[in-house]
Amino acid sequence: MTLISRLFLSFIAFAALTPAAYAQDAMSLDQKVNEAFASFTGPFVSLIFAPLPGTSFPWIVMWLVVAATIFTLYFGFVQLRFFSHAISLVKGDYSDPKDAGEVSHFQALATALSGTVGLGNIAGVAVAVGIGGPGATFWMILAGLLGMASKFTECTLGVKYRNEYPDGTVSGGPMYYISKGFKERGLPGGKILAVLFSVFCILGALGGGNMFQANQAHAQISGIVGDYPGWITGIIFAIVVFAVIVGGVKSIARVTEKVVPFMGILYVGAALVILIINFDKIGWAFGQIFDGAFTGLGVAGGFVGALIQGFKRAAFSNEAGVGSAAIAHSAVKTKEPITEGFVSLLEPLIDTVVICTMTALVITISGQLLIDPATSLYMVEGGSIATVDGNSGVALTSAAFGSAISWFPYVLAIAVVLFAFSTMISWSYYGLKAWTYLFGEGKVSEIIFKVIFCIFIVIGAAASLGPVIDFSDAAIFAMAVVNITGLYFLMSIVKKELASYASRLKSGEIRKFSH
């Protein structure tokens, strides 16, 4: 019996025994998992979200926004100047027909997007708007626009410093560009930063890329079929993910990859329909977004609360500066690494500026957030805005869509499950790349990571949203701490590439191919 099948059987046995052993005590199992998890991750979470001295502003949020602003200024608003060029690249106008059959710009973008478009856009936005009010949307859009420059920087480096192996496969990402780039520039500490990034990337893969997804998928399913213990959803998800990443059942992944883009289009389409039906309220909703952005409209923490939530959820959703996209984008076939940087800057735009804004508008317009008629301010209960049925996270988005299209929560449930699934598959790959960077490539090493990954799905589905979202955020932001540090030291390399490319584009040396 092979190692894989033995592991698979023991995993199935574990999955089968767990419900029997804990059937009577189901709810308390969820609670136990939750408590143990919260106490274990508490210190890490507190460190990442520590406020700047004398304020309530988490330093990490400042870190991300300052970085995105610096990259935007340093590259002279690259997201505006090269926006139309990015679209041409995705269309394939600059692709050599002789390279047909290699990973195209479109495919690299679509793969990276399927890793980012997901629950961040549906549940994350609901969390932001639920705590920070509609004003959080303004800051989310701003963070998305600035984040385009962060994404550009990391993805250019991702392609430039990827590893190409003799067998033709590639591995790339921050751990590679930090270690190789630092060495090239004669800077010390590259290896240490790369290792640190890999550790956080593994945690991020287990947190935001896994537990948060499982948790919200369970919330959505139980919202429709009635309450039941989270670990049941967890085990089902774990088995399917196990089948794909360990068992190599490619058909499931292939189906997901094809269905997810359509789900994304369906989601945006439904949001647009709701906005068109309520077109008279769109002006009011934007008013709420702008007023809320600067006054908070009564939310906890005022406008700073709205700003923190907006920036946090934007970063969690589009992952700009986090470094994950650099792993996904590095497989593209191009002679010019910077072209992938241009393509990747479309990602925060699609993810945050378009899709997240849709969600926020629908929630705002739906009237799910309760407003005190006397003061016209939002009613706050326990730190977040009171909602019609006390919903938060994905349940809030679902209720908002459901208030306009009664059957949409069912479609949304399917979308959430598929999004969660595709994000898990993507992150299992990112986590695996970090894992193999640390522990070396090899079948056994890879299987150990994949099994750990599946176990965390069960924990994520069983724990409650609070500790899961805190840990997920903390782990993903910890990646950004290391990645952005690396980017500061390496951004001059990207600047040189940008100057060279821009001059060759202008001189006509780089030109479109006739197709």
Added chain:
Amino acid sequence: MTTKLVIGLDGHGSGDRALAYAKRMAKLIGDCELLIVYVIEWSPYSFQTAEENAVRHKRREQEISTATERVINPAVSALSAESINARGVVRHGDVADTLNAICLEEGADQLIVSRSSEGGFAKRLFGSSTANLVMSASVPVTVVG
């Protein structure tokens, strides 16, 4: 002047008929070069997982070498054995577009393909490559039944 004929093969039996016809033409023409082309259906706009992307370059090489070994080499060596000037090309892409692009690149005088071997529902839904080719080609096309 050498007459250049491009022959599109699909790896099925119907391709042999196109090849046989091209051989006959080459003998009649005399100073003639045959370019045997196999197009691997591929779209730059499909969706793939990160893992598939990472091994894509390797897969592409494998696909090209498999097609060269199984389709192109046997055809070219059979033609060469009869002293016909022939060479082969394998490309990825949309079949009709790619065949047309190769004809233009090579300055071909004629393109020879066989009638599409697929039929039924798929053909109605997506159209056949041969039909697409006939409608979009920039050089004369001969469809061998």
